Amino acid sequence: MFLYMLIFMAYYSSRWLPRNQRLKLCQLVNAVFTAIVLVPQLYVMGRTESSRYCRQPLLNNLTAFIALSFIALGFSVVFTLIDPVPQSLWAFYYVFGLLSFGQGLCTAILTLTATACVSK
Template sequence: MFHHFLAYAAFHASRWLPRAQRLRFQVILVTFAVVVVTPQLYVLTRPRSSRYCQQPLLNNLIAFIILSFMATGFAVALSLLDPVPESFRVAFHLFGVVSFTQGLCTTLLTLQAADCAWTTTELYYLSLVLSWACILSAVFYLVRGCLWVISKLWPNWVKDMRLWNNV
Protein backbone atom coordinates (compact mmCIF):
# COMPACT_ATOMS: atom_id res chain seq x y z
CA MET A 1 0.00 0.00 0.00
CA PHE A 2 3.07 2.21 0.04
CA HIS A 3 2.61 3.44 -3.52
CA HIS A 4 -1.09 4.10 -3.05
CA PHE A 5 -0.28 5.98 0.15
CA LEU A 6 2.26 8.20 -1.62
CA ALA A 7 -0.22 9.18 -4.33
CA TYR A 8 -3.01 9.59 -1.76
CA ALA A 9 -0.86 11.87 0.39
CA ALA A 10 0.16 13.92 -2.65
CA PHE A 11 -3.48 14.30 -3.67
CA HIS A 12 -4.56 15.58 -0.27
CA ALA A 13 -1.51 17.82 0.09
CA SER A 14 -2.24 19.40 -3.28
CA ARG A 15 -5.80 20.19 -2.20
CA TRP A 16 -4.50 22.46 0.56
CA LEU A 17 -2.99 24.76 -2.05
CA PRO A 18 -4.82 27.13 -4.37
CA ARG A 19 -4.97 26.02 -7.99
CA ALA A 20 -2.53 28.71 -9.06
CA GLN A 21 0.20 27.33 -6.78
CA ARG A 22 -0.16 23.66 -7.70
CA LEU A 23 2.52 23.89 -10.37
CA ARG A 24 5.12 24.55 -7.68
CA PHE A 25 3.78 21.58 -5.77
CA GLN A 26 4.18 19.36 -8.83
CA VAL A 27 7.84 20.34 -9.10
CA ILE A 28 8.27 19.36 -5.45
CA LEU A 29 6.33 16.17 -6.13
CA VAL A 30 8.56 15.13 -9.02
CA THR A 31 11.64 15.93 -6.90
CA PHE A 32 10.26 13.72 -4.12
CA ALA A 33 9.60 10.95 -6.64
CA VAL A 34 13.21 11.13 -7.79
CA VAL A 35 14.32 10.86 -4.16
CA VAL A 36 12.13 7.77 -3.66
CA VAL A 37 13.15 6.02 -6.91
CA THR A 38 16.90 6.80 -6.80
CA PRO A 39 17.83 4.29 -4.03
CA GLN A 40 15.80 1.62 -5.78
CA LEU A 41 17.56 2.21 -9.09
CA TYR A 42 20.94 2.36 -7.33
CA VAL A 43 20.42 -1.04 -5.72
CA LEU A 44 19.12 -2.45 -9.00
CA THR A 45 22.30 -1.43 -10.83
CA ARG A 46 24.68 -2.78 -8.19
CA PRO A 47 26.52 -5.87 -9.46
CA ARG A 48 26.14 -7.51 -6.07
CA SER A 49 22.33 -7.40 -6.39
CA SER A 50 22.41 -9.89 -9.25
CA ARG A 51 24.02 -12.59 -7.13
CA TYR A 52 22.10 -15.68 -6.18
CA CYS A 53 19.38 -15.29 -3.59
CA GLN A 54 16.88 -18.04 -2.91
CA GLN A 55 14.01 -15.55 -2.94
CA PRO A 56 13.26 -13.43 -6.05
CA LEU A 57 14.06 -10.11 -4.37
CA LEU A 58 15.52 -8.66 -7.57
CA ASN A 59 12.34 -9.38 -9.55
CA ASN A 60 10.32 -7.91 -6.71
CA LEU A 61 12.46 -4.77 -6.78
CA ILE A 62 11.83 -4.36 -10.51
CA ALA A 63 8.07 -4.60 -9.91
CA PHE A 64 8.41 -2.13 -7.04
CA ILE A 65 10.21 0.36 -9.31
CA ILE A 66 7.48 0.05 -11.94
CA LEU A 67 4.82 0.73 -9.32
CA SER A 68 6.86 3.70 -8.05
CA PHE A 69 6.72 5.27 -11.51
CA MET A 70 2.99 4.53 -11.72
CA ALA A 71 2.45 6.13 -8.30
CA THR A 72 4.29 9.22 -9.48
CA GLY A 73 2.02 9.40 -12.51
CA PHE A 74 -1.08 9.02 -10.37
CA ALA A 75 0.16 11.67 -7.94
CA VAL A 76 0.81 14.20 -10.70
CA ALA A 77 -2.50 13.44 -12.42
CA LEU A 78 -4.47 13.64 -9.17
CA SER A 79 -2.93 17.00 -8.33
CA LEU A 80 -3.91 18.30 -11.80
CA LEU A 81 -7.47 16.99 -12.00
CA ASP A 82 -10.14 18.98 -10.24
CA PRO A 83 -12.66 17.35 -9.89
CA VAL A 84 -11.34 13.82 -10.28
CA PRO A 85 -13.42 11.77 -12.75
CA GLU A 86 -15.11 8.62 -11.46
CA SER A 87 -13.25 6.36 -13.90
CA PHE A 88 -9.92 7.74 -12.67
CA ARG A 89 -10.96 7.07 -9.06
CA VAL A 90 -11.76 3.47 -9.95
CA ALA A 91 -8.38 3.09 -11.66
CA PHE A 92 -6.67 4.63 -8.63
CA HIS A 93 -8.39 2.23 -6.23
CA LEU A 94 -7.52 -0.73 -8.46
CA PHE A 95 -3.95 0.53 -8.31
CA GLY A 96 -4.35 0.45 -4.52
CA VAL A 97 -5.26 -3.25 -4.68
CA VAL A 98 -2.20 -3.94 -6.85
CA SER A 99 -0.08 -1.87 -4.47
CA PHE A 100 -1.38 -3.83 -1.48
CA THR A 101 -0.58 -7.11 -3.23
CA GLN A 102 2.92 -5.89 -4.06
CA GLY A 103 3.49 -4.79 -0.47
CA LEU A 104 2.30 -8.16 0.81
CA CYS A 105 4.64 -9.96 -1.61
CA THR A 106 7.54 -7.72 -0.61
CA THR A 107 6.95 -8.37 3.07
CA LEU A 108 6.58 -12.14 2.67
CA LEU A 109 9.62 -12.45 0.41
CA THR A 110 11.73 -10.39 2.80
CA LEU A 111 10.67 -12.50 5.77
CA GLN A 112 11.78 -15.64 3.95
CA ALA A 113 15.05 -14.17 2.65
CA ALA A 114 17.11 -13.84 5.81
CA ASP A 115 19.97 -15.78 4.18
CA CYS A 116 20.13 -13.21 1.38
CA ALA A 117 21.50 -10.65 3.83
CA TRP A 118 24.96 -12.19 3.25
CA THR A 119 24.87 -12.62 -0.53
CA THR A 120 22.86 -9.58 -1.66
CA THR A 121 23.26 -7.17 1.24
CA GLU A 122 21.98 -3.95 -0.36
CA LEU A 123 19.04 -5.68 -1.98
CA TYR A 124 18.01 -7.38 1.24
CA TYR A 125 18.19 -4.23 3.35
CA LEU A 126 16.33 -2.15 0.77
CA SER A 127 13.68 -4.86 0.67
CA LEU A 128 13.52 -4.71 4.46
CA VAL A 129 13.03 -0.92 4.42
CA LEU A 130 10.38 -1.17 1.71
CA SER A 131 8.61 -3.89 3.68
CA TRP A 132 8.40 -1.65 6.72
CA ALA A 133 7.11 1.20 4.55
CA CYS A 134 4.40 -1.12 3.21
CA ILE A 135 3.48 -2.29 6.71
CA LEU A 136 3.24 1.26 8.07
CA SER A 137 1.11 2.44 5.17
CA ALA A 138 -1.18 -0.59 5.60
CA VAL A 139 -1.56 0.32 9.28
CA PHE A 140 -2.48 3.87 8.21
CA TYR A 141 -5.23 2.53 5.95
CA LEU A 142 -6.41 0.12 8.65
CA VAL A 143 -6.82 2.98 11.14
CA ARG A 144 -8.46 5.14 8.48
CA GLY A 145 -10.87 2.32 7.62
CA CYS A 146 -11.78 1.82 11.27
CA LEU A 147 -12.48 5.53 11.65
CA TRP A 148 -14.64 5.40 8.51
CA VAL A 149 -16.66 2.49 9.93
CA ILE A 150 -17.10 4.38 13.22
CA SER A 151 -18.28 7.48 11.37
CA LYS A 152 -20.84 5.38 9.45
CA LEU A 153 -22.14 3.55 12.53
CA TRP A 154 -22.22 6.62 14.81
CA PRO A 155 -22.35 9.68 12.51
CA ASN A 156 -22.18 12.38 15.19
CA TRP A 157 -19.78 10.68 17.57
CA VAL A 158 -16.70 12.63 16.50
CA LYS A 159 -18.50 15.87 15.63
CA ASP A 160 -20.63 16.12 18.78
CA MET A 161 -18.58 18.18 21.26
CA ARG A 162 -21.06 17.51 24.11
CA LEU A 163 -19.64 13.99 24.32
CA TRP A 164 -16.15 15.38 24.81
CA ASN A 165 -17.14 18.01 27.43
CA ASN A 166 -18.37 15.33 29.84
CA VAL A 167 -15.01 13.59 29.97
Template sequence: MFLYLLILLAYQSSRWIPKNRRLKFQIVNAMFAGLVLVPQLYVLTRPKSARYCRRPLLSNLVASVALSIVATGFSVVFTVLDAVSQGLWASCHVFGLMSFGQGVCSAILTLTAASCAITTPELYEVSFCIVVASVLSTAALAVKGGLWLTKRRQQ
Protein backbone atom coordinates in the same frame (compact mmCIF):
# COMPACT_ATOMS: atom_id res chain seq x y z
CA MET B 1 0.31 0.29 0.21
CA PHE B 2 3.10 2.85 0.62
CA LEU B 3 2.77 4.04 -2.96
CA TYR B 4 -1.02 4.26 -2.70
CA LEU B 5 -0.66 6.34 0.46
CA LEU B 6 1.75 8.67 -1.35
CA ILE B 7 -0.82 9.22 -4.10
CA LEU B 8 -3.55 10.02 -1.60
CA LEU B 9 -1.26 12.36 0.35
CA ALA B 10 -0.26 14.19 -2.84
CA TYR B 11 -3.91 14.60 -3.82
CA GLN B 12 -5.04 15.79 -0.38
CA SER B 13 -2.08 18.14 -0.01
CA SER B 14 -2.62 19.71 -3.42
CA ARG B 15 -6.22 20.56 -2.56
CA TRP B 16 -5.06 22.94 0.18
CA ILE B 17 -3.21 25.03 -2.40
CA PRO B 18 -5.06 27.26 -4.89
CA LYS B 19 -4.95 25.90 -8.42
CA ASN B 20 -2.91 28.82 -9.79
CA ARG B 21 -0.17 28.23 -7.17
CA ARG B 22 0.26 24.46 -7.49
CA LEU B 23 3.33 24.52 -9.73
CA LYS B 24 5.76 24.69 -6.79
CA PHE B 25 3.93 21.83 -5.10
CA GLN B 26 4.08 19.78 -8.29
CA ILE B 27 7.86 20.32 -8.44
CA VAL B 28 8.21 19.23 -4.81
CA ASN B 29 5.97 16.25 -5.55
CA ALA B 30 8.19 15.22 -8.46
CA MET B 31 11.31 15.58 -6.29
CA PHE B 32 9.73 13.40 -3.59
CA ALA B 33 8.85 10.79 -6.20
CA GLY B 34 12.50 10.87 -7.21
CA LEU B 35 13.49 10.29 -3.59
CA VAL B 36 11.39 7.13 -3.62
CA LEU B 37 12.59 5.94 -7.02
CA VAL B 38 16.31 6.75 -6.99
CA PRO B 39 17.37 4.32 -4.20
CA GLN B 40 15.44 1.51 -5.86
CA LEU B 41 17.04 2.20 -9.23
CA TYR B 42 20.46 2.50 -7.62
CA VAL B 43 20.18 -0.91 -5.99
CA LEU B 44 18.73 -2.37 -9.19
CA THR B 45 21.76 -1.27 -11.21
CA ARG B 46 24.35 -2.46 -8.68
CA PRO B 47 26.36 -5.48 -9.86
CA LYS B 48 26.02 -7.03 -6.38
CA SER B 49 22.23 -7.18 -6.82
CA ALA B 50 22.60 -9.65 -9.67
CA ARG B 51 24.23 -12.24 -7.41
CA TYR B 52 22.42 -15.40 -6.57
CA CYS B 53 19.66 -15.24 -3.98
CA ARG B 54 17.26 -18.12 -3.30
CA ARG B 55 14.27 -15.79 -3.24
CA PRO B 56 13.31 -13.58 -6.20
CA LEU B 57 14.07 -10.30 -4.43
CA LEU B 58 15.41 -8.78 -7.65
CA SER B 59 12.15 -9.49 -9.48
CA ASN B 60 10.26 -8.01 -6.55
CA LEU B 61 12.38 -4.87 -6.77
CA VAL B 62 11.65 -4.58 -10.50
CA ALA B 63 7.92 -4.79 -9.71
CA SER B 64 8.35 -2.15 -7.03
CA VAL B 65 10.12 0.18 -9.47
CA ALA B 66 7.32 -0.30 -12.02
CA LEU B 67 4.66 0.43 -9.41
CA SER B 68 6.64 3.48 -8.23
CA ILE B 69 6.62 4.88 -11.77
CA VAL B 70 2.86 4.34 -12.03
CA ALA B 71 2.37 5.97 -8.61
CA THR B 72 4.40 8.97 -9.76
CA GLY B 73 2.13 9.29 -12.77
CA PHE B 74 -1.00 9.08 -10.62
CA SER B 75 0.27 11.68 -8.18
CA VAL B 76 1.19 14.09 -10.97
CA VAL B 77 -2.17 13.64 -12.71
CA PHE B 78 -4.10 14.04 -9.45
CA THR B 79 -2.31 17.29 -8.63
CA VAL B 80 -2.79 18.69 -12.13
CA LEU B 81 -6.49 17.94 -12.54
CA ASP B 82 -9.00 20.06 -10.68
CA ALA B 83 -11.82 17.52 -10.90
CA VAL B 84 -10.72 13.87 -10.92
CA SER B 85 -13.08 11.53 -12.74
CA GLN B 86 -14.65 8.45 -11.15
CA GLY B 87 -12.85 6.20 -13.62
CA LEU B 88 -9.48 7.62 -12.64
CA TRP B 89 -10.33 7.15 -8.95
CA ALA B 90 -11.39 3.57 -9.64
CA SER B 91 -8.11 2.84 -11.41
CA CYS B 92 -6.24 4.41 -8.49
CA HIS B 93 -8.06 2.13 -6.04
CA VAL B 94 -7.21 -0.89 -8.20
CA PHE B 95 -3.62 0.31 -8.08
CA GLY B 96 -3.96 0.45 -4.29
CA LEU B 97 -4.96 -3.22 -4.26
CA MET B 98 -1.99 -4.05 -6.48
CA SER B 99 0.27 -2.07 -4.15
CA PHE B 100 -1.11 -3.98 -1.18
CA GLY B 101 -0.46 -7.29 -2.96
CA GLN B 102 3.07 -6.23 -3.79
CA GLY B 103 3.61 -5.30 -0.15
CA VAL B 104 2.40 -8.71 1.01
CA CYS B 105 4.64 -10.44 -1.55
CA SER B 106 7.57 -8.29 -0.44
CA ALA B 107 6.96 -9.22 3.18
CA ILE B 108 6.81 -12.93 2.43
CA LEU B 109 9.87 -12.87 0.19
CA THR B 110 11.95 -10.70 2.51
CA LEU B 111 11.10 -12.55 5.71
CA THR B 112 11.99 -15.89 4.12
CA ALA B 113 15.24 -14.63 2.56
CA ALA B 114 17.56 -14.34 5.54
CA SER B 115 20.42 -15.88 3.55
CA CYS B 116 20.12 -13.10 0.97
CA ALA B 117 21.18 -10.59 3.61
CA ILE B 118 24.68 -12.06 3.25
CA THR B 119 24.86 -12.61 -0.52
CA THR B 120 23.01 -9.47 -1.67
CA PRO B 121 22.93 -7.05 1.28
CA GLU B 122 21.75 -3.91 -0.57
CA LEU B 123 18.91 -5.79 -2.24
CA TYR B 124 17.85 -7.29 1.06
CA GLU B 125 17.96 -3.91 2.83
CA VAL B 126 15.86 -2.21 0.17
CA SER B 127 13.37 -5.06 0.31
CA PHE B 128 13.24 -4.73 4.08
CA CYS B 129 12.63 -0.97 3.79
CA ILE B 130 9.80 -1.62 1.32
CA VAL B 131 8.24 -4.06 3.80
CA VAL B 132 8.48 -1.61 6.70
CA ALA B 133 6.98 1.20 4.59
CA SER B 134 4.18 -1.13 3.44
CA VAL B 135 3.32 -2.22 6.97
CA LEU B 136 3.32 1.34 8.33
CA SER B 137 1.24 2.72 5.47
CA THR B 138 -1.23 -0.17 5.67
CA ALA B 139 -1.69 0.56 9.37
CA ALA B 140 -2.18 4.28 8.67
CA LEU B 141 -4.73 3.57 5.93
CA ALA B 142 -6.54 1.07 8.18
CA VAL B 143 -6.87 3.75 10.87
CA LYS B 144 -8.05 6.27 8.27
CA GLY B 145 -10.59 3.78 6.91
CA GLY B 146 -11.83 2.98 10.41
CA LEU B 147 -12.32 6.67 11.16
CA TRP B 148 -14.13 7.12 7.85
CA LEU B 149 -16.46 4.20 8.63
CA THR B 150 -17.15 5.58 12.09
CA LYS B 151 -18.01 8.96 10.62
CA ARG B 152 -20.31 7.38 8.01
CA ARG B 153 -22.18 5.34 10.65
CA GLN B 154 -22.83 8.45 12.73
CA GLN B 155 -24.51 10.26 9.85
Protein backbone atom coordinates in the same frame (compact mmCIF):
# COMPACT_ATOMS: atom_id res chain seq x y z
CA MET C 1 0.59 0.68 0.52
CA PHE C 2 3.38 3.24 0.84
CA LEU C 3 2.88 4.38 -2.75
CA TYR C 4 -0.89 4.55 -2.25
CA MET C 5 -0.34 6.82 0.76
CA LEU C 6 2.03 9.11 -1.18
CA ILE C 7 -0.56 9.67 -3.91
CA PHE C 8 -3.22 10.32 -1.27
CA MET C 9 -1.02 12.88 0.48
CA ALA C 10 -0.16 14.62 -2.81
CA TYR C 11 -3.84 14.90 -3.72
CA TYR C 12 -5.05 16.33 -0.43
CA SER C 13 -2.09 18.64 0.06
CA SER C 14 -2.67 20.11 -3.40
CA ARG C 15 -6.26 21.01 -2.50
CA TRP C 16 -5.04 23.55 0.05
CA LEU C 17 -3.50 25.68 -2.69
CA PRO C 18 -5.21 27.80 -5.32
CA ARG C 19 -5.48 26.25 -8.77
CA ASN C 20 -2.86 28.52 -10.34
CA GLN C 21 -0.18 27.45 -7.82
CA ARG C 22 -0.67 23.69 -8.05
CA LEU C 23 1.90 23.27 -10.81
CA LYS C 24 4.65 24.37 -8.42
CA LEU C 25 3.46 21.84 -5.85
CA CYS C 26 3.34 19.16 -8.50
CA GLN C 27 6.96 19.81 -9.44
CA LEU C 28 8.02 19.77 -5.80
CA VAL C 29 6.11 16.56 -5.08
CA ASN C 30 7.65 14.85 -8.08
CA ALA C 31 11.18 15.91 -7.13
CA VAL C 32 10.76 14.70 -3.55
CA PHE C 33 9.03 11.50 -4.65
CA THR C 34 11.81 10.70 -7.10
CA ALA C 35 14.53 11.42 -4.57
CA ILE C 36 12.97 9.45 -1.72
CA VAL C 37 11.52 6.48 -3.56
CA LEU C 38 13.14 5.90 -6.94
CA VAL C 39 16.80 6.84 -6.42
CA PRO C 40 17.54 4.17 -3.75
CA GLN C 41 15.72 1.50 -5.77
CA LEU C 42 17.63 2.32 -8.93
CA TYR C 43 20.89 2.33 -6.96
CA VAL C 44 20.25 -1.18 -5.61
CA MET C 45 19.25 -2.40 -9.06
CA GLY C 46 22.37 -0.96 -10.65
CA ARG C 47 24.78 -2.75 -8.34
CA THR C 48 26.54 -5.74 -9.85
CA GLU C 49 26.04 -7.92 -6.76
CA SER C 50 22.27 -7.44 -6.71
CA SER C 51 21.46 -10.05 -9.33
CA ARG C 52 23.84 -12.69 -7.93
CA TYR C 53 23.18 -12.36 -4.23
CA CYS C 54 20.71 -15.23 -3.58
CA ARG C 55 18.16 -17.46 -5.23
CA GLN C 56 15.06 -15.62 -4.04
CA PRO C 57 13.38 -13.47 -6.72
CA LEU C 58 14.03 -10.30 -4.77
CA LEU C 59 15.39 -8.51 -7.83
CA ASN C 60 12.20 -9.29 -9.77
CA ASN C 61 10.22 -7.93 -6.83
CA LEU C 62 12.30 -4.75 -6.89
CA THR C 63 11.61 -4.38 -10.60
CA ALA C 64 7.87 -4.64 -9.95
CA PHE C 65 8.15 -2.05 -7.17
CA ILE C 66 9.99 0.34 -9.50
CA ALA C 67 7.25 -0.07 -12.12
CA LEU C 68 4.59 0.64 -9.48
CA SER C 69 6.60 3.66 -8.34
CA PHE C 70 6.49 5.15 -11.85
CA ILE C 71 2.74 4.55 -11.99
CA ALA C 72 2.36 6.23 -8.59
CA LEU C 73 4.39 9.17 -9.85
CA GLY C 74 1.96 9.54 -12.74
CA PHE C 75 -1.03 9.32 -10.42
CA SER C 76 0.40 12.01 -8.17
CA VAL C 77 0.92 14.34 -11.14
CA VAL C 78 -2.57 13.77 -12.51
CA PHE C 79 -4.29 14.05 -9.14
CA THR C 80 -2.42 17.25 -8.33
CA LEU C 81 -3.28 19.00 -11.59
CA ILE C 82 -6.86 17.87 -12.28
CA ASP C 83 -9.39 19.60 -10.06
CA PRO C 84 -12.52 17.52 -10.42
CA VAL C 85 -10.93 14.07 -10.63
CA PRO C 86 -13.16 11.75 -12.71
CA GLN C 87 -14.66 8.67 -11.08
CA SER C 88 -12.91 6.36 -13.53
CA LEU C 89 -9.54 7.71 -12.41
CA TRP C 90 -10.51 7.10 -8.78
CA ALA C 91 -11.42 3.53 -9.72
CA PHE C 92 -7.98 2.99 -11.28
CA TYR C 93 -6.44 4.51 -8.17
CA TYR C 94 -8.22 1.98 -5.94
CA VAL C 95 -7.13 -0.88 -8.20
CA PHE C 96 -3.59 0.47 -7.93
CA GLY C 97 -4.01 0.41 -4.14
CA LEU C 98 -4.88 -3.29 -4.30
CA LEU C 99 -1.86 -3.95 -6.52
CA SER C 100 0.34 -1.97 -4.16
CA PHE C 101 -0.96 -3.97 -1.21
CA GLY C 102 -0.32 -7.26 -3.03
CA GLN C 103 3.18 -6.19 -3.95
CA GLY C 104 3.92 -5.19 -0.36
CA LEU C 105 2.62 -8.53 0.84
CA CYS C 106 4.86 -10.32 -1.67
CA THR C 107 7.82 -8.23 -0.52
CA ALA C 108 7.19 -9.19 3.09
CA ILE C 109 6.84 -12.89 2.28
CA LEU C 110 9.92 -12.97 0.04
CA THR C 111 11.99 -11.12 2.61
CA LEU C 112 10.93 -13.36 5.48
CA THR C 113 11.63 -16.53 3.52
CA ALA C 114 15.02 -15.36 2.23
CA THR C 115 17.06 -16.80 5.10
CA ALA C 116 19.67 -18.13 2.67
CA CYS C 117 20.38 -14.58 1.52
CA VAL C 118 21.56 -13.38 4.94
CA SER C 119 25.18 -14.50 4.47
CA LYS C 120 27.05 -13.84 1.30
